[in-house]
Amino acid sequence: MTPGGQFSQEVRDQVFWREEGACVLCGSGQSPNWQHRKARGSGGTRKVMTAANGLLLCHLCHMAVEASPADARVLGYRVDQYADPAVVPVWRARFGSWALLTVGGLAVFAEWPDEGVVCTEVEARTVAERLTNRAGTARFVP
């Protein structure tokens, strides 16, 4: 299965430019993968196909995220089947901040706890560190 194989080229480009071509978790520009925050095949096809549902991860971080659903959920890298990805904040580890991802390909700064962020920055950093350690990409973290 090709990661992100069902995103259109336009959406892939939006996600790529939003993240400046770097993995949202470790900052690496190598082997970009397009992660679906909401699993393909779950409800709301239109929402699944937009930039709000897409994350740019390097191949190694993508594998770690896929293998760690609980951690992925805490950071907003995985969202519930019935959730709208545009209203679930994402921890952008390489910027050290939460953001809401828009359908049109923007990232809007989100502040805990006002916008539904599920944990504090300290907790998010801990979870992100655990994921990059698992992926072996911690050495790339800016």
Ligand SMILES: [Zn+2]
């Ligand atoms: Zn990475």
